Every structure is written in C-alpha cells, then in structure tokens.
Amino acid sequence: MLDNVPILSLITFAPLVGSLIVLLLPGQRSQWLRITAIAFTVIPLALTLWLFAAYEPSVGGAAYTEHETWLTIPLNKELLQGFESSQLRFDYHLTVDGISMPLVILTGIVSTMAALATVHIRKRWKTFYVLFLLLLTGIYGVFLSRDLVLFFIFFEVTLIPMFFLIGIWGYYGREKAATRFLVYNGLGSAAMLLSFLLLIATLGLSATDSQVIFSGNYDVLLANLTDPQAMANLTADQAGAAEFLLNDNMRWGAFVLLMIAFGIKVPIFPFHTWMLRVHTEAPPSIVMIHSGILLKMGVYGLIRFGAFLFPEQLHDWSTIIAILGVINILYGAIIACVQREFKLVLAYSSISHMGIVLLGIASLEEVGLQGAIYQSVSHGLISALLFLIVGSLYERTQTTQLDELGGLAKSMPFMSGILLVGGLASLGLPGLSGFVGEFLSFLGLFGSMKWITAIGVLGVLFAAIYVLRSILSITYGRTPEAFENMKDARFIEALPMIALAALIVLLGVYPSILTDLMQNGFNGLLEQLHTRVGG
Amino acid sequence: MSTSFAEYAWLVPVFPLAAFAILTAMGKGARKTGPWIGIIGTLASLVLSLCIAFERMTDNADDYSKSIEWLQVGSLKLSAGFEVTNLTSLMLVVVTLVSFLVNVYSQGYMRDDDRISTFFAYVALFTSSMLGLVLSDNLLTFYIFWELVGVCSFLLVGFWYHKPEAKAAAKKAFIVTRIGDLGLLIALLLLFWYMPDHALDFTTIHNVFSTPGGVISVGITTLIALLIFVGAVGKSGQFPLHTWLPDAMEGPTPISALIHAATMVAAGVFLVARTFPIFEASDAAMTTVAVIGAFTAIFAASIGLAQNDIKRILAYSTVSQLGYMMLALGVGSVSAAMFHLFTHAFFKALLFLGAGSVIHGAHTQDIREMGGLGKTMKITAWTFGIGALALSGIPPFAGFWSKDAILAAALDKNGILFAVGAIAAFFTALYMARLYFLVFAGKPKQDGHAHESPSVMTVPLIVLAILSVVAGFVDTPFKGWLGEWLTGEAPEHHGSGIVMVVSVAVGLLGIYIGWLVYVKGTVRRDAVSSRAPALVRTLERKYYIDELYDLLIVKPLRSFGKALQAFDDYIVDGVVRLAGYSTSALGRLNSRLQSGQVQTYALTALIGIVILALAIAGRRFW
Numbered sequence A: 001m002l003d004n005v006p007i008l009s010l011i012t013f014a015p016l017v018g019s020l021i022v023l024l025l026p027g028q029r030s031q032w033l034r035i036t037a038i039a040f041t042v043i044p045l046a047l048t049l050w051l052f053a054a055y056e057p058s059v060g061g062a063a064y065t066e067h068e069t070w071l072t073i074p075l076n077k078e079l080l081q082g083f084e085s086s087q088l089r090f091d092y093h094l095t096v097d098g099i100s101m102p103l104v105i106l107t108g109i110v111s112t113m114a115a116l117a118t119v120h121i122r123k124r125w126k127t128f129y130v131l132f133l134l135l136l137t138g139i140y141g142v143f144l145s146r147d148l149v150l151f152f153i154f155f156e157v158t159l160i161p162m163f164f165l166i167g168i169w170g171y172y173g174r175e176k177a178a179t180r181f182l183v184y185n186g187l188g189s190a191a192m193l194l195s196f197l198l199l200i201a202t203l204g205l206s207a208t209d210s211q212v213i214f215s216g217n218y219d220v221l222l223a224n225l226t227d228p229q230a231m232a233n234l235t236a237d238q239a240g241a242a243e244f245l246l247n248d249n250m251r252w253g254a255f256v257l258l259m260i261a262f263g264i265k266v267p268i269f270p271f272h273t274w275m276l277r278v279h280t281e282a283p284p285s286i287v288m289i290h291s292g293i294l295l296k297m298g299v300y301g302l303i304r305f306g307a308f309l310f311p312e313q314l315h316d317w318s319t320i321i322a323i324l325g326v327i328n329i330l331y332g333a334i335i336a337c338v339q340r341e342f343k344l345v346l347a348y349s350s351i352s353h354m355g356i357v358l359l360g361i362a363s364l365e366e367v368g369l370q371g372a373i374y375q376s377v378s379h380g381l382i383s384a385l386l387f388l389i390v391g392s393l394y395e396r397t398q399t400t401q402l403d404e405l406g407g408l409a410k411s412m413p414f415m416s417g418i419l420l421v422g423g424l425a426s427l428g429l430p431g432l433s434g435f436v437g438e439f440l441s442f443l444g445l446f447g448s449m450k451w452i453t454a455i456g457v458l459g460v461l462f463a464a465i466y467v468l469r470s471i472l473s474i475t476y477g478r479t480p481e482a483f484e485n486m487k488d489a490r491f492i493e494a495l496p497m498i499a500l501a502a503l504i505v506l507l508g509v510y511p512s513i514l515t516d517l518m519q520n521g522f523n524g525l526l527e528q529l530h531t532r533v534g535g
Numbered sequence B: 001m002s003t004s005f006a007e008y009a010w011l012v013p014v015f016p017l018a019a020f021a022i023l024t025a026m027g028k029g030a031r032k033t034g035p036w037i038g039i040i041g042t043l044a045s046l047v048l049s050l051c052i053a054f055e056r057m058t059d060n061a062d063d064y065s066k067s068i069e070w071l072q073v074g075s076l077k078l079s080a081g082f083e084v085t086n087l088t089s090l091m092l093v094v095v096t097l098v099s100f101l102v103n104v105y106s107q108g109y110m111r112d113d114d115r116i117s118t119f120f121a122y123v124a125l126f127t128s129s130m131l132g133l134v135l136s137d138n139l140l141t142f143y144i145f146w147e148l149v150g151v152c153s154f155l156l157v158g159f160w161y162h163k164p165e166a167k168a169a170a171k172k173a174f175i176v177t178r179i180g181d182l183g184l185l186i187a188l189l190l191l192f193w194y195m196p197d198h199a200l201d202f203t204t205i206h207n208v209f210s211t212p213g214g215v216i217s218v219g220i221t222t223l224i225a226l227l228i229f230v231g232a233v234g235k236s237g238q239f240p241l242h243t244w245l246p247d248a249m250e251g252p253t254p255i256s257a258l259i260h261a262a263t264m265v266a267a268g269v270f271l272v273a274r275t276f277p278i279f280e281a282s283d284a285a286m287t288t289v290a291v292i293g294a295f296t297a298i299f300a301a302s303i304g305l306a307q308n309d310i311k312r313i314l315a316y317s318t319v320s321q322l323g324y325m326m327l328a329l330g331v332g333s334v335s336a337a338m339f340h341l342f343t344h345a346f347f348k349a350l351l352f353l354g355a356g357s358v359i360h361g362a363h364t365q366d367i368r369e370m371g372g373l374g375k376t377m378k379i380t381a382w383t384f385g386i387g388a389l390a391l392s393g394i395p396p397f398a399g400f401w402s403k404d405a406i407l408a409a410a411l412d413k414n415g416i417l418f419a420v421g422a423i424a425a426f427f428t429a430l431y432m433a434r435l436y437f438l439v440f441a442g443k444p445k446q447d448g449h450a451h452e453s454p455s456v457m458t459v460p461l462i463v464l465a466i467l468s469v470v471a472g473f474v475d476t477p478f479k480g481w482l483g484e485w486l487t488g489e490a491p492e493h494h495g496s497g498i499v500m501v502v503s504v505a506v507g508l509l510g511i512y513i514g515w516l517v518y519v520k521g522t523v524r525r526d527a528v529s530s531r532a533p534a535l536v537r538t539l540e541r542k543y544y545i546d547e548l549y550d551l552l553i554v555k556p557l558r559s560f561g562k563a564l565q566a567f568d569d570y571i572v573d574g575v576v577r578l579a580g581y582s583t584s585a586l587g588r589l590n591s592r593l594q595s596g597q598v599q600t601y602a603l604t605a606l607i608g609i610v611i612l613a614l615a616i617a618g619r620r621f622w
Helices: A007-024 A030-054 A060-064 A100-120 A125-144 A148-169 A174-202 A218-226 A228-234 A241-245 A248-265 A273-281 A284-309 A311-336 A342-363 A366-397 A413-426 A433-446 A450-475 A491-509 A512-518 A523-533 B011-030 B033-059 B086-109 B116-135 B139-157 B164-194 B202-210 B218-235 B244-250 B253-261 B265-274 B276-280 B283-304 B310-330 B334-362 B378-392 B398-413 B415-440 B455-474 B481-487 B496-520 B527-531 B533-540 B542-593 B598-621
Strands: A066-075 A085-094 A205-207 A211-215 B064-073 B076-084
Touching (some): A007 A085, A030 A100, A030 A125, A100 A366, A125 A148, A148 A174, A148 A218, A148 A284, A174 A273, A174 B542, A218 A284, A284 A311, A311 A450, A311 B542, A342 A433, A366 A433, A366 A491, A413 A491, A433 A450, A450 B164, A491 A512, B011 B033, B116 B139, B116 B265, B139 B244, B164 B218, B218 B276, B218 B283, B253 B265, B253 B310, B265 B310, B265 B334, B276 B283, B283 B398, B283 B542, B310 B334, B310 B415, B334 B378, B334 B398, B378 B398, B378 B455
Antiparallel strands (some): A066 A085, B064 B076
16 A cells, blocks of 8 residues: 555655745744644654554565665776776665664654644744754654765764754753764764765675676665675676775774664763763754654664674674673663753663663574564653653742652642653663563563673662652652642643553553564664574 | 364453453442452453363363564563463463452452542452463563562552551562562573573473473573572562561552562462473572571571551461462472462462451451451351361362372471471461460450451452362372473372371461460460570561661661762762852953952963973973
8 A cells, every 4th residue: 555655765854844835824823833743743753653552573564665876976996897887876775674673663653743842832933843843853863864974874864963952952061062973973973974985885786797887775785785795796807805895893883883883872871971861952842853763773783784784793792782881771770760850860861771682682683673663662752751840840830859849749730640651661660661672671681691780770779769769759748838739731731641651561561562663674684693693 | 173262261350350451441430330340350361271171181182372472572582472371271270260269359348449440440450460470471472471560469458548657568579579570580591591592481391391401501591590580589589588578468468478479479380381491400509598498497487476456467478378389399399389389379369358357357367366366257167277277288278289299298308398398287276276266266355346258258258269169179299280281291299198197297286276375275376485585586576587688788888888989979970060169260360360469470471481480491401
C-alpha cells in the first residue's frame, strides 16, 4: 500500500515544509503559529505510524528504500589501472530497518508531545517554530539516511537550530550552555567528518565496467566490509593497493573517531558535561527533544557505524565499552543522589540510563543490542514525560529546586501522580517500559561479562534512591502555603502527559510490539560477528 | 477432561486489577461507591480461589499451568504464565481472604479520609500484584509482580503523604527492599544463563535442581540460592534488612494488616518455598536460611519486649514470626513454613485490625497511655485476646500447631536452633502478655470515652478470630493433613511430645510473668530497667541498627556522592573549561601580536626564521 509513495521523504521533509509555512505567517499570531507547528509534527507522526502498520520485519526496509544519485564529481586521478575514469558520487538514499524504525517512531511521538509542550514559550514564536521544525527534519534525516554525506548534513542540521533554541529561549545561563553545546558537538562532528572522509576514500570504492566510483553509500561500505573479496578483486591488478585502501591502523583510526563522535552525543563519561548544561538551561520542550531523541542519535550512530562497520574493533573494545557503561551508570546515579536541583537529577539520571545502553551494545548479543534500542526508546519517552512535567511545574512554582518544593500532591494530584509514574518508570519498575530495556541489556551482557554486569545492576538501587528522594520531596510532605492553591494541569498539558504515560505502560506490559519490529534488524551484524570474529 | 476452575485461575488477579482500573478512572468522585468496587473485586477473587482450592482438595487434580510468549528475541523466548498447584491455591485463599476482610474493615476505618477511593484503588492493585506473584509459573513473571508488590506497599505506607514520617517510611521501605530485589535480579540472570534452554519456569527449575549431580555446579547453585535468599530477606524483613518493616507502620493500620499478614512479607517466604529445590541442592544455603531465620526470630522478639507503640510491637512480632518460617525452610520443612504462614496470616491480620480498632477508640498508639479498654471495647478485647494467644503458641489456637511443627522440625536438625526458637517463643508470649494487659486490663487512663468500633470493623475481627482458633487443626501432629496435601508426602512423625511440652511451657511462663508484672504487680515494672538500664535502652533503640546503617552506609555514601560531584564540577568540567580558556587565551595573545606595529611583525618574523634555521641545522647534525 505504500508502493508508490516516497513516504520516507515525506516524513523527513514535512517539518521543513511546515517551517516554510510558519515563515509566511504573521509573527504576532502565536495561536496560528503554534497550531501550524503542531500540525506539522503530527503529519510525520501519522506517517510513521502508517509506516509502522505496514512494516514487515522479514522484508525489512527494502520496500521503502528511496535511492537517487544526488551529486557526482569527476575525479582526475588515476588510481587503478584498467579503468577509464573515476568519480565521486553522493546519493540521496533513505531507508528504514529494524534499528531505525523504533527511533523514527520515537521521534514522531516525542516531537509531537514537545510541540504541545511549547505552550510555555513566551517570546518570538515565529523564529522558535521555524527552528523547531527545522530541527525535526534534521532528526528524521539522521535516522533515515544511508549515505554518509547525507547523514552528516542532517546531523549538522540538528546542531544549528538547537544552538539557537537553547541560546534564545533558555533560562539564565542559556547563552553559555548554547555555546558549550555547539563547541562540544562541533568537535564531535569534526571527528565524524574525518572518519567519514577516510571511509569514503577507501571503503566507498565500487566499480562498474569502465569507471571507479567513490561514494558515501552505506550499502557499498557495508558490502566492501562484509565481503573483503570484493575489494581484493578490485585491487588485484595493483599489488599492495588493498593494504593501502584500509589497513588495520586506518580501520582503528576510523573506528575510534566514530566512537568519539557518537560518544560525545550519547554522552559517554567524561564527555558529558555539556549535556548537563543543556538539561538545566534549555526550555523544557527543547529538553524533551534533546534528552528524548538527540541523545539517541549517538546510540544510533554507535550501532549503525560503530557496530555494523567495525564489528571486530567493537568486539575487541567490548570490555572497555562495558566498563565505560558501568561508569556511566554508577557515576551518573551516585551524583544524581546528591543533587538539589530536579533538572540536574534528571540530567545525571540520563547519563546513568545511557550507560545501560552501552552495556547492551557491548554485549554484541541480539538480546543486548535489542535491549540497547529498547532502552533508548524507553528513556526517550520517560525523559520526555519528566521534562514535560518540569515545564508545567516551573510555570507554576517558578523553581525546580528540591528544597523549595514540597507537598504538591495536595494541590496538583494529577501531575504528581504522573510524575510518580514517570519516576517509577525511570527506576526500572516492571510493568513500565524502563524495566524491559534494562533487563534485556543486562541479560545480553551477563552471558559474557558476569561481574561487570553485576556491578552495573547496582545502578538500579541508586536509581531507586535518587528517583524517590527527588520525587517525594516534590510531591510528598507538607504543602507550603504558596503552593496550596495552585491549579493542576490544564487539558493541553494533561494530554501529552497521559499519552506518554500510556505508551510507557504499553511498552512495559507488551514489549513484543517493539521487539518484533527489531527482529532481523541485527541479522547482518550478528552473522558478521559469528563468521569473522567467531562469536 | 472437563473444564476446571484452575483453568480460570488467571481471573483471580484480574478482578482486583479491574477494580483498580475502575477506581483510578473514577478519580475522586467515588467516595461512596469506591469501597464497594474494591470489596466486590476481592470478593470475586475470594470465591474463585475457594472454588479452586476445594476442587484441588477433592479431586487431587494435576497441576495446571498455561503460559504465553511475552517477548521473543532471536531464538530466546521469555514467557508469562500462571500455574495452579496445591501450594499456590493455598496462598490464593490466604491472600484473597485476608484482603477481602481488610477491604471490609477499611470501609469503616477509612470512612472519613478524603482519598478513600485512592486508598481502595491502591489496595486493589496491591492484592492483584500479590495474586499475580502467587500464580506466576516462572521466575521472570514472579519478579515482575514481586516489584509491583513492593511499589504498592510503598504507595500505601506513604498513603498519608503529607506526614514527613510517612514519606520517610515509604522511601525506606522501597529502597531497603530494593537491595534484596537486586539479589533476586542477579539470581534471575544467573539462572537464565545456566539453565538448560534458558528455562525460567518453576517446573523446570524443580526438575533440574532435584536431579542429583545436576547440570549446575554446587558453587553456582549455592550462589543462586543465596542471591534468591537476599531477595527474600529484603521482602520478608529478615535481619539485616528488617529495618523497613517496623517503620512501615506509618501507613494506615488496615494496610499494616495486609502487608504483615498476607501480601508483601509473605512473598519472601513464598519465594523460598517456590524455589526450594535450589536451596535443597546446597547445604550451605540451607544452613544460612536456618541461621538467619532463627536469629531474626529471637532478635526481633527481644526488641518487641521494649517497644511502647502498639503497632511497632506487632511489627517486630511479624519480623520474628517470619524468622520462624525461614527457620522452618532452612531445616527443610516447607510444609511447616507454609503452615505457619497460613495460621500467622489470620492471627496477625486479626491483631493488626484489632490494634486499628484500639487506636480508633483510644486515639493513641502508645500502650502506656492505654488501659482498661477491655471494659468498653468488649469485642475488640476478646478477639485480640484470641489473636494474642494464637501468637503466643497456646493450644488449641492456630499458632500453637504451626509453631510446634516448626520447633519439631528444628529439633530434628539441630538442638541449638530449637533452643533459640523456644526462647524466642518465650519472648513472644511475654511481649504479647505485656501488650494485652497494659491495653485491656487495669483502669482506664484516659478521660476520653473509648468506644467500641462499628460492626463493619468488628465483624472482620470476629471472622479472623474464629479462623485463628480453627485454622491450626488442618495439620496437627495427630493428623497431618496439610503437609501431605502440600508436599505429596506422608507426614513424618516427630518426637512431638517433648516439643509440645516445651512450647506450651515457655508460652505459659511468658504469660504468667506478664501477668505478675502488669496485672498483679508482684514484680515491679522497672525491675529490669533499674538494674540493667543499658540493656533496656539498647532494646528500645532496636540495637541501634538504624543508627549503625546511617553511620556506616548512608553518610559515607552521601559524602562519596558529594565528592564525585566535586570531581565532576572541578576536574572533568574543569578540564573542559581549561581547554576552552586556553584556546581563547591563545587567540588573545595572537591578536595582541596583530598590533599594526611593523617592528613587532619584523621581530616576530626574525624569531621565526631563527627557530627554523636552528631546526634545519639541528636535523643536519643529528
């Protein structure tokens, strides 16, 4: 039913269209602008749900691939004998598979909820929504594109709007936070670009009858890597060329650069300080996107480029990654236990939760890898929910300092209840989505690294401490007079809260809805591991 | 085979779950109807549970289990399912019966609370989770419900959220039991990777570990058993994770009855009983269970002697009685443990609900401020007395028979364990005598008019009192019906004569001393505290365990967190700031060079040339 519809392009560029329409609207009409923006987050959401309904894991993304040559540049060098010409080619190549599908759906859901949460934005609506929608195009593009250059462009497209969204609409330290964000992520992008160039110039090699093509096409890279014979054939005429094309050291170089690039995004300790600022300074609706989706771009990159392209290197590094994961888990969790600012509790808790994702990746087992994706989706929903509440809370109390809050369950029973649901999901209560992600990640890694996993499991205890400590000091206890007559959530605020909470419950009770999507998603990777690394 | 009730056992937890859903959806509007929804939900479960149990008693039916695939990852399957055995059907009856009575009672007790419908919603969810736990056919499903039980008890302990003590108690209950949960979680991971085909269902676990010289080594078996036991220690309030249970008294009293009698704390004992083959396969694990159980029994009972809060005394009594159950498991007698769980559920629920009635009438929880309530609260006094006698192990009340079974099993294994159990029984009788005489005997100490509670509260008391009298007869040394039904083996006959004599003797002695001190006055009340004030003080302060944990664990952890925070702020972020600062400093330096003065440029160029020349010259020579 989706045969002739370029659905992936529609998903990716619908927000861009929305952003252009917002540009044409009068800047004073906040209501119009908001409704337009929400509409253009709902459209891609509806399309992703349509895609979800039609997606068959056994077929994978083959049915939805959109592949056009975008740009070719003839090259003057004569690298290989027997060919008449060589060129550099960049493709417009979008596709979806079991790994990107859950993240695309997550993007659709979280972005719509974040758009609903923008009711708290008070100034310069037009610019805000233009940037907001532009950001979404970037995110969808990152998850869907399969050409390195295209991926890189979309990745950069997410940075610039974020910079302004933090820097203009954030809290007091917004400008510093925005600069920190841009510099840190810019460094990551530089590493990524370097690695990508290396890959295009070596593994991007393919040949037709008469010409050699260097391209950033992910499928070509993967084919060259999976079947080294392909490249050997190409370079057979020139002895030693294969060695030059991507020797071991270069492989390691490219791999480490990718790890740094995406590790900053995840973030992996010690590259995490930038995201603390973003969590505390950006407006809550933007943090929903940031913590809910943008961090997952790091996870996605680690798996898509790190694990699939360099399974051997990842395998060699799996202990290191697992240890980094455990550090993330415990370091984040223990520091979260002593925070006085609720947003910082959530920021450090994000670090801790992303550590669990790293454990799943380090397992290099299907259970663990699925757990990593599951945990990403689940954490996306949970932190979106929690920051949604933070936004509504701050509107009323003008503070998120734990000492100054208390007893809100009396005046705001609904919001307090939802906050508790979010918190319980965050501490991994079974029946809610957080548990499944954690459990699968632990289960995956436990097979190969028992001690490391067992230490990581301790994080679950600290999670209980920081979650209950912070949430109980917000909602339990005596109600200060100032908070006694506060109004509970309005309908527009309650709607996304209920939707996110319902999804968190759904994923917790019925995980197959997501894991079935991921079936076959890791086939290629696992085969590689078994044949080349030997399990 | 024709359809049986067992096939519909999954409905047992569904009824209260539905009640929870309806109550939550109705919100605050359900003040009048809310309690009825909760009561009807649990009543439906009770009826079905009784049908299942009777069916199993008459037909000697086979175990029935059914599971569905919950999650599939690659070739690994995780399933969710339910299983009906004699053990589970017994637990179903206990849980639904106590929960039903608590529901009825709460309708009266909580009548004036604004959030009564929320209360009933939580109770329904609590009951549902516990029933789900009981019915689970595999350890993963079990773990899921196990955690849900924990969170429900957290919600109910902290039900009066505005009270700072309730807030602290709820938090403590959740976090301390979570320590235990970690053990269970790691045990689950271990089992998953060591069991053939990654099977986690109890039947397979039973088969694998019952086979001598099985596939899993003794070391790993011991490790798994001990980790499971850590979970049970947390949930069932065993030493050293018992500290949450007495604090959990901050919840409404009917909840204490529910937590202490049928749900939550029973889960730990039930877990060990359910995974018993793993324990049996490891002597070290069995010994640990027995020792921890016996120690907890005497340790908590001794604390109970010196407490003054009526609910706290009962709480320590629960900890102590759970210790007995663990002791029974540790010496290998599942049937004695389950028997005691069964009788204890009734008399402890009775005692807590009776305490609730007392608090309702006397408006205090301190037994030193009470007195003479027996005259005004006749039903409460009578039923409470029956509960106290049952707990003290006086025949023919229920507690006597089950405690006797445990002591007999302990004596078979080890004389010391038996002696510890017997001394703990003496303490039990003593603190219950003290409690009873201080509250109900003597002269009224208050001017206020204590009054009997309404019949919606007293009827459950009467029902539980009857059960506390008769429940013991399902398994007497003369006719061991329950044991046979549970384990499928003919009951062994212990040397019960001595045990029975000792057990009755220590019980009566305890009561007699209590009577001498608190009614007759032959012995002065401060006889002990004046001679050994340090001892009494230590007991009153519960052996300073809370203070010790605060000093050894909480404070260091907090300091460590603060230290890490400083590390993060000054070292990790400091390096980032330094990098940023030095970059811009370099930029400033360079921009200062761009001063427009040609002399500076020339000088800079000269220095550059000299350096280059030196470098080139250097390369030549070396």
